[in-house]
Amino acid sequence: MPARDAPRGRSASIWDVARAAGVSQQTVSRVINGKTRVSEETRAKVQQVIAELGYRPNRLAQALAGGPVRSVTVLTSDTALYGAAATLRGMEEAARTAGFSVGISVLDRDSPQSDIALRLSRPGEPVMVIAFDDAGRRALHALPPDVPVAAAVERRADDDSNNADDIDDAGGPWQVWLDDRAAAAHATRYLLGLGHRCVHYVAIPSSTSPLPQRTRGWQDALRGAGRPLPEPLQGGWTPRSGFLAVRSLLTDRSVTAILCGNDDLALGVMRAAREAGRDIPGDLSVVGFDDSPPSAYLNPSLTTVRLDFEALGRACFALLHHRLAPRTALAVPAWSEPELIVRESSGPAPA
């Protein structure tokens, strides 16, 4: 066994452990990795030395030497948004539980796509993309082909659209999504069921063109009920954008129900309603999307669609994990279907 110096300033390496334990460096490696080909006696001795020296394996070196992949980078575009933040939490938790270290890289609105590869710690580094919006989606497409990737996306893969522009399986089957479309339709039907003649919609910016899933679901329900389709109002991600989007609309008293692309928009809409002298839910019903944490405590509390972002994030990791190390069966944990949570902000249409 080649002699190595004792640690001098630098922290203990696998060689230091090997020398102190009187075994080869390779045996230490076997112990670290839980391989079976080590006698109980030797294993115990090595682990004792590891504890004594405070040895911690260098994951960089492990990865470089071709060890199993134990790291993943998450690309996401705005962690200030509840959906992205919750999805990230789910991904991080699942990855950490599986022994992966998690890198995160936030996409600027206008970060050049050529940068994407440089955010990875090495060629071939596995990646998860939170691609609910356009920045995420562009990043997903800009990823080099040799990168193993799984993504949480907006649209469903089995979309029934005829629009060729909308067909896009660049991510292959390695995608997970929530059924926004059905959820939006369900929420809209709920409002129609309350007697509202029409339901207006304030849209979030979307990654899909021409029509995002939530917008489609809303249209599905209106069409199904034989109602006219008003133009969707274009909002952003913030309460302010919701506020601005509906301000003029609210002067029209025939508008009695508004579905919002997320809870923040709904917050702005409710504010605008208050300033317009509208009563919620007396003469205006407002429904949000996401069930972000404050929603249950707003005044009035917000009727909204609960989406299981955390479980979606966990499932996305499970998908990636399976892609990296296919085991017997692909076991992706299930996530809950979107669920309408009825609270105070919605009620029967005014007489």
Added chain:
Amino acid sequence: MPARDAPRGRSASIWDVARAAGVSQQTVSRVINGKTRVSEETRAKVQQVIAELGYRPNRLAQALAGGPVRSVTVLTSDTALYGAAATLRGMEEAARTAGFSVGISVLDRDSPQSDIALRLSRPGEPVMVIAFDDAGRRALHALPPDVPVAAAVERRADDDSNNADDIDDAGGPWQVWLDDRAAAAHATRYLLGLGHRCVHYVAIPSSTSPLPQRTRGWQDALRGAGRPLPEPLQGGWTPRSGFLAVRSLLTDRSVTAILCGNDDLALGVMRAAREAGRDIPGDLSVVGFDDSPPSAYLNPSLTTVRLDFEALGRACFALLHHRLAPRTALAVPAWSEPELIVRESSGPAPA
């Protein structure tokens, strides 16, 4: 120059570039790192080949070979909380801008401290800790001594406490914090100035013992005004905990002003007030802490203390960066002082 095979499946390495460019591997390294000792001609040639081959340096190998440190791991305990999430955003942005890759590891409520070192990708990996709460603080203490660390913490280093238990400079000077104490005092004085006899306080869980900064600031102001000090009410992090904490208190009509440890608590408090038939701000003033995004749009909109978490995160990285590579001067970007944002939820004491 030793011959190497062309890339076969694996992506291009520095050797592939060297061979294709007809230079040594070392010269390619110089070009990558922007060293000056390369002729213009050679540099151009190498860069052209790099582009042709789609070569991307392997950051793992760079780090392993003793290159400059270009990665950092953030330890944080609950990214669902606005303060932690905003601080993380600031850290990530600053780090990415400086060319660092960012790892993130979320601390469980009861993750064993022995785990901490294993979350790092290598011994000596630099770390930032978001230590606003107890989990973060314990992680900060559990970090091995050879780890370069900077932390965003709750308490100020120059605390005037006499309690030895409270003195703790384990993190050394590599800490940044917001002046919670002064801010809480300011908010409390603001309420007293509106004519309120007393101000009650609903506390967030805290990393410092026995008394967290916000609680102290609140007490400072009450003492300064010669008012009695009610027991602080213990809340958690959620609206629900705020709701539960004050429910019984609100039956007492002499309670006219409540300061909350964060905006989520305030949300729950306002809900409880509504259910108790109290009018805000007519007969009850509520003030929050953090200025989280929804606050401006709540009903009523929330008077709160704005804290510049993102800038704090950026400053924390600047500190760490300087620690890793001391340059001429330590230039830590300034962050804003806490600022009271007066909105609709606070007003004069009832007659």
Added chain:
DNA sequence: TTGAAAGCGCTAACAT
């Protein structure tokens, strides 16, 4: 200005 050699800490393949 450029090249060659050594080695970062580890794992895999092949010994024994």
Added chain:
DNA sequence: ATGTTAGCGCTTTCAA
């Protein structure tokens, strides 16, 4: 069951 060897892709010496 354990040891030896050869890299992983790069940066640092040191030489030319």
